Amino acid sequence: MPLPEKLQTLLTLSDNELFVGGACHIFADELITFFQDQGYLFCAVEAERWIGHEDQRDELFESKSLAHVLAVKDGVVVDVNGIIMKESYADEYYEKYLKLCGPTRYFRKAYFRECSRDELFEIKVREDEGGPMSRHRLYLHPEFVNVASSRARLLIEAEADRFYVGSGQFRPQKLIRNTLDDECWEEHYDD
Numbered sequence: 001m002p003l004p005e006k007l008q009t010l011l012t013l014s015d016n017e018l019f020v021g022g023a024c025h026i027f028a029d030e031l032i033t034f035f036q037d038q039g040y041l042f043c044a045v046e047a048e049r050w051i052g053h054e055d056q057r058d059e060l061f062e063s064k065s066l067a068h069v070l071a072v073k074d075g076v077v078v079d080v081n082g083i084i085m086k087e088s089y090a091d092e093y094y095e096k097y098l099k100l101c102g103p104t105r106y107f108r109k110a111y112f113r114e115c116s117r118d119e120l121f122e123i124k125v126r127e128d129e130g131g132p133m134s135r136h137r138l139y140l141h142p143e144f145v146n147v148a149s150s151r152a153r154l155l156i157e158a159e160a161d162r163f164y165v166g167s168g169q170f171r172p173q174k175l176i177r178n179t180l181d182d183e184c185w186e187e188h189y190d191d
């Protein structure tokens with residue numbers, strides 16, 4: 001099956017954009033594989049939000065959806081941005097989601113839960129412009145997974161120290177926004 005145009009476009013993005021905007025599950029999988037004996041687990045960020053315009057939220061229903069996949073170990077989460085304290089990540093994710101999605105997808109809260117590889121990578125949805133997907137609508141087209149996995153491996157191998165959670169050997173970073181229009185997170189370390 002040919003790679004859909006939507007996924008071809010995703011693969012033209014920078015590593016950071018790709019692994020926060022459509023292939024986070026693939027990055028987490030490669031990270032957990034790379035550090036396979038270190039105790040990393042899959043962690044899902046689920047967003048609870050109102051559907052519709054903010055003015056009408058009392059009349060509309062809540063929706064829960066998987067919003068991001070990370071690796072977790074010893075109270076910290078790890079994604080393409082590096083190591084982040086769980087509590088800090090939830091706050092920053094809340095602000096990022098509101099700014100990117102605007103009032104038409106009013107965000108209420110985010111929460112973490114452990115999840116399994118099977119839950120993320122089992123094909124449940126086949127008919128979509130992005131090809132095969134998981135029940136959480138994560139892209140699972142074989143060519144997309146293969147290319148994104150290769151890119152994730154190269155990045156992790158080149159910058160393993162940035163993603164390694166050791167016993168007290170890391171400096172948690174906060175993610176902060178540069179401007180309202182900037183979609184990239186900038187890394188800042190706590191001293």
